[in-house]
Amino acid sequence: MAIESDPIYIQGRSESETQRLILQALIYDANTRRFLQDAGLTTGMKVLDVGSGARDVAFLAARLVGPTGSVVGVDQNSEVLETARERARAARLAHVTFVEGDIRAADLPNDFDAAIGRLVLMYTTDPAQALKAAVNHVQPGGIVAFQEVEVPLLLQYAESVQMPVFREIVRCLVELFRHGGVPLSTGFGLHQVFLAAGLPAPTMSTYSPMGGPPEWPGYRGMVETMRSVLPLLEHFEITTAEKLDLDTLADGLLAEVESAGTPMAGATHVGAWARGRVSRCRERRQRQGPVAITPTIGTNGPTPCVIIRALCRADGHTGHPHGSGAESDSAARL
Numbered sequence: 164m165a166i167e168s169d170p171i172y173i174q175g176r177s178e179s180e181t182q183r184l185i186l187q188a189l190i191y192d193a194n195t196r197r198f199l200q201d202a203g204l205t206t207g208m209k210v211l212d213v214g215s216g217a218r219d220v221a222f223l224a225a226r227l228v229g230p231t232g233s234v235v236g237v238d239q240n241s242e243v244l245e246t247a248r249e250r251a252r253a254a255r256l257a258h259v260t261f262v263e264g265d266i267r268a269a270d271l272p273n274d275f276d277a278a279i280g281r282l283v284l285m286y287t288t289d290p291a292q293a294l295k296a297a298v299n300h301v302q303p304g305g306i307v308a309f310q311e312v313e314v315p316l317l318l319q320y321a322e323s324v325q326m327p328v329f330r331e332i333v334r335c336l337v338e339l340f341r342h343g344g345v346p347l348s349t350g351f352g353l354h355q356v357f358l359a360a361g362l363p364a365p366t367m368s369t370y371s372p373m374g375g376p377p378e379w380p381g382y383r384g385m386v387e388t389m390r391s392v393l394p395l396l397e398h399f400e401i402t403t404a405e406k407l408d409l410d411t412l413a414d415g416l417l418a419e420v421e422s423a424g425t426p427m428a429g430a431t432h433v434g435a436w437a438r439g440r441v442s443r444c445r446e447r448r449q450r451q452g453p454v455a456i457t458p459t460i461g462t463n464g465p466t467p468c469v470i471i472r473a474l475c476r477a478d479g480h481t482g483h484p485h486g487s488g489a490e491s492d493s494a495a496r497l
C-alpha cells in the first residue's frame with residue numbers, strides 16, 4: 164500500500180534491482196553490522212527490519228541476535244521478498260521470516276526489542292510518520308536504528324575531483340532523485356525525523372565507502388545502480404543508454420581513478436540510533452511493582468483509574484497508565 168505521494172522507487176522492481184541490492188550489501192554491510200552493534204543489538208533480541216529488500220540487513224541482524232533471537236523483515240515489494248525467503252532457506256536461517264506490507268499499515272506484533280532499517284525512510288512521503296509506525300511495534304525503551312543516504316556529500320566530492328565520468332554519473336543520480344521526489348538529504352535529516360517521531364535525539368555517524376583497487380565492488384555497484392535506474396533516466400531525458408555505455412562503465416571509472424590519482428566514492432550513509440522513551444509513569448511502575456488500589460465503593464469520589472491518571476499527569480505523563488487503547492499505548496511506547 165504505497166501512498167500516492169511517496170517518492171518514486173527510482174531503482175524500479177526488477178531482477179537486476181534485486182541483484183543491485185545484493186551487490187550494495189557487499190559494500191555497506193560491514194559498516195551496517197558495526198552500526199547495529201553500536202546501537203545495542205545483541206543475542207536473544209527480537210528485531211523488526213523495515214524495508215528488508217533482498218534480506219541483507221535482516222541477515223546481519225540475525226547473526227547478531229543468534230538462534231535464541233529472531234528477525235522479521237517487512238517489505239512492500241513481494242518480488243524482492245521471494246528472493247529474501249529463498250536466500251533465508253538456502254542459509255538455513257530459520258529465525259528470520261519475512262512479511263509483505265507497508266510499515267505504515269502492516270499487521271505486526273508490538274513486542275520487538277528493536278526496529279532497524281537501511282535506505283527505506285527516504286522512500287516515504289513522511290519519514291517521521293513511517294518511523295513512528297515502526298516504533299509502535301517496539302517495546303518501551305527498545306532500540307530504533309536507521310541508516311539513510313546523504314547525497315550532497317557525494318555530489319560535493321564528485322565536483323571536486325578531475326573525474327568527468329564519475330561526475331556525470333553523480334549528476335544523473337542527483338537529477339533523478341529530484342525528478343522522482345526522493346529527498347537528497349534524508350541522512351542528516353534523521354536527527355529531526357527521530358525528534359518528530361517522538362524519540363530522543365539520536366546518536367549519529369556517517370560512512371562513505373571509497374575505492375581504489377580494481378577488485379573494489381563499488382565500480383560494479385555503480386554500474387548496477389545505473390542499470391536499475393536507466394529506464395527512468397531515459398524517461399526523464401536525463402541521459403541515454405548510449406551515453407552511459409554500461410558495458411564499459413566499470414572499466415571507464417577505474418581508468419579515471421588511475422589517471423586522476425584519486426579514489427571513487429560511494430554514497431554516504433548516515434546512521435542514527437536511539438532508545439525509545441519509557442514513560443516516567445511506566446518506569447515508576449516497573450520500579451515499584453503492582454500498585455495496590457482499594458476502590459472506595461459507595462462514594463462519589465474518583466475511580467482508581469482517574470487517581471492513577473492524575474498521578475501520572477503530576478509526573479508529566481498524560482497517557483493511560485495501563486497502556487490500553489491505541490493512543491495511550493503509542494504514547495507509552497515512545
Ligand SMILES: C[S@@+](CC[C@H](N)C(=O)[O-])C[C@H]1O[C@@H](n2cnc3c(N)ncnc32)[C@H](O)[C@@H]1O
Nearest residue numbers: 214215216219238239240265266281282283286
Ligand atoms: C533501497 S531498498 C533497501 C533494502 C535493504 N534495507 C538493504 O539495505 O539492502 C528499500 C526497500 O524498502 C522497501 N520499502 C520502501 N518503502 C516501504 C514501506 N513504506 N514499507 C515497507 N517497505 C518499504 C522497498 O520495497 C525496498 O525493498
